[in-house]
Amino acid sequence: MLSAFVNAFKTPDLRKKILFVLFILVLFRMGSVLPAPGVDVENVRFCLNAATTGENANSVFSLLNVFSGGALLQLTVFALGIMPYITASIILQLLTVVIPRLEALKKEGQSGQTKITQYTRYLTLGLAVLQGAGIVAMARSGALFGNQCARDLLVDTDSVSLFLLIVLVMVAGTAIIMWFGELITDRGVGNGMSLLIFTQIIATFPGTMWLIKEQKGWGTFAIVTGVGLAVVAAVIFIEQAQRRIPVQYARRMVGRKMFGGSSTYIPLKVNQAGVIPVIFASSLMYLPALAAQFNQGEGWSTWVTENFVQGDHPLYMVTFFLLIVFFTYFYVSITFNPKEVADNMKKYGGFIPGIRAGRPTEQYLGYVLSRITFPGSLYLGLVALIPLLAFMLIDANQNFPFGGTTLLIMVGVGLDTVKQIESQLQQRNYEGFLK
Amino acid sequence: MILTFSILLILSSLLLIVLVLMHKGRGGGLSDMFGGGVSSSLGGSSVAERNLDRITVGTAVIWAISVVALGLLFKWS
Numbered sequence: 001m002l003s004a005f006v007n008a009f010k011t012p013d014l015r016k017k018i019l020f021v022l023f024i025l026v027l028f029r030m031g032s033v034l035p036a037p038g039v040d041v042e043n044v045r046f047c048l049n050a051a052t053t054g055e056n057a058n059s060v061f062s063l064l065n066v067f068s069g070g071a072l073l074q075l076t077v078f079a080l081g082i083m084p085y086i087t088a089s090i091i092l093q094l095l096t097v098v099i100p101r102l103e104a105l106k107k108e109g110q111s112g113q114t115k116i117t118q119y120t121r122y123l124t125l126g127l128a129v130l131q132g133a134g135i136v137a138m139a140r141s142g143a144l145f146g147n148q149c150a151r152d153l154l155v156d157t158d159s160v161s162l163f164l165l166i167v168l169v170m171v172a173g174t175a176i177i178m179w180f181g182e183l184i185t186d187r188g189v190g191n192g193m194s195l196l197i198f199t200q201i202i203a204t205f206p207g208t209m210w211l212i213k214e215q216k217g218w219g220t221f222a223i224v225t226g227v228g229l230a231v232v233a234a235v236i237f238i239e240q241a242q243r244r245i246p247v248q249y250a251r252r253m254v255g256r257k258m259f260g261g262s263s264t265y266i267p268l269k270v271n272q273a274g275v276i277p278v279i280f281a282s283s284l285m286y287l288p289a290l291a292a293q294f295n296q297g298e299g300w301s302t303w304v305t306e307n308f309v310q311g312d313h314p315l316y317m318v319t320f321f322l323l324i325v326f327f328t329y330f331y332v333s334i335t336f337n338p339k340e341v342a343d344n345m346k347k348y349g350g351f352i353p354g355i356r357a358g359r360p361t362e363q364y365l366g367y368v369l370s371r372i373t374f375p376g377s378l379y380l381g382l383v384a385l386i387p388l389l390a391f392m393l394i395d396a397n398q399n400f401p402f403g404g405t406t407l408l409i410m411v412g413v414g415l416d417t418v419k420q421i422e423s424q425l426q427q428r429n430y431e432g433f434l435k
Numbered sequence: 436m437i438l439t440f441s442i443l444l445i446l447s448s449l450l451l452i453v454l455v456l457m458h459k460g461r462g463g464g465l466s467d468m469f470g471g472g473v474s475s476s477l478g479g480s481s482v483a484e485r486n487l488d489r490i491t492v493g494t495a496v497i498w499a500i501s502v503v504a505l506g507l508l509f510k511w512s
Contacts, residue, residue, distance in 0.1 A: 037444070037505035077502055114459070121456060155509050165441060169502060172448035175455040176495060182458065 021188035031078040032071040039075045043151040069200030077173045088123035128174040132167040190417035198413040241270040250349040271376040275408040277327035321381040328377035338365035447498040
């Protein structure tokens with residue numbers, strides 16, 4: 001394991017890439033603590049302390065705040081983080097099913113995908129303007145911390161030009177984050193956007209753990225750590241699990257060369273959809289709470305606040321769970337197309353032993369996929385419920401660090417990045433991290 | 436002083452947004468964000484792209500400096 005690290009740094013090419021990624025991440029973290037101009041830093045810090053250590057911590061922004069690494073509530077330059085990009089990707093992903101033009105673009109392959117990415121970037125900035133304006137407006141009226149803090153968060157709360165300036169800076173910050181992500185994907189190792197999310201989640205981690213120790217003492221701290229490690233092991237176990245469907249390729253001659261004749265397999269992961277269903281579901285669950293926040297006092301909004309904002313309500317948990325199961329199937333059906341795989345196999349003379357090529361193969365793949373996704377979706381739902389259950393059992397902080405979403409993202413991104421480094425190492429015949 | 440840096444900040448912010456949008460988007464969005472396929476980087480970047488990188492870095496530096504300067508000025512005033 002350690003020698004693999006040494007090898008990774010001995011290879012000049014890989015060393016350059018890793019150092020580049022680290023450099024970008026450092027810049028990113030610096031931007032996440034640099035307050036936007038015109039924000040009253042001392043008052044924000046005071047209110048933040050009051051809000052997070054107080055009894056009724058604001059839970060509406062918890063997910064947003066986790067994804068921005070605590071930058072959101074501090075009103076920093078990178079306050080919006082990668083959330084606009086994620087939301088834009090989700091919207092476009094859903095729209096490809098609805099709008100025929102986008103679907104045609106997706107089928108076009110590389111060039112169509114580039115175009116969709118470009119649309120995502122435009123939409124990201126549009127959403128950044130909306131979210132930035134919303135957050136700064138809330139900071140201006142004092143509603144950012146749920147009206148609990150009477151101090152002014154901005155230097156001048158009446159000035160419209162200052163308001164616009166802060167929003168503009170935050171939007172530019174989002175653009176820079178987007179560019180950072182693309183730079184990492186392009187010149188570093190791993191996927192830029194997911195590494196940035198990973199960094200933000202890790203960044204708040206020690207602080208939240210310490211908060212638990214401060215509030216509950218060492219006993220609870222040890223329990224939380226133990227449970228967390230056990231869950232990490234379970235997550236990795238399922239994350240790596242896959243069903244290998246054997247594929248035999250017929251030997252054939254093209255010109256004077258011999259092709260094929262090999263036997264490989266199609267890996268079908270138990271959790272084919274990754275962490276995306278959880279993100280979809282949490283974004284959806286967050287909407288009614290946000291709507292209720294804006295329409296306080298009405299009948300339906302009190303009902304929503306009672307049943308859907310607190311994570312420990314049974315109705316919330318059941319809805320969350322069902323949404324995750326639904327989105328797992330939905331996402332797998334978008335990303336894995338059995339017909340396409342079957343057609344491709346037929347084109348290159350491949351077949352699954354015992355099953356005829358073409359339609360029977362397609363049906364077989366669909367059959368296996370829908371059955372293997374079922375435990376996958378249950379697992380995703382259960383992991384996402386862990387923080388809610390733990391919250392009830394030990395009465396811990398709402399921002400429980402081993403939250404299902406954060407845990408899945410951490411493990412998923414970590415595994416993915418290590419795998420990519422390993423594949424680069426193996427190009428030079430070195431032993432990798434994972435034995 | 437505050438006004439100068441504000442104008443500088445507004446200009447560099449707008450320029451930065453335009454410059455970043457001018458870059459060719461890499462990565463296939465959300466699908467390969469979490470455990471997706473290994474994206475292959477095809478060749479190096481073109482001359483235009485490299486120059487664009489340089490201009491973007493320059494603008495970002497100006498942007499960061501004006502953010503910090505404005506923050507300090509607001510604190511002292």
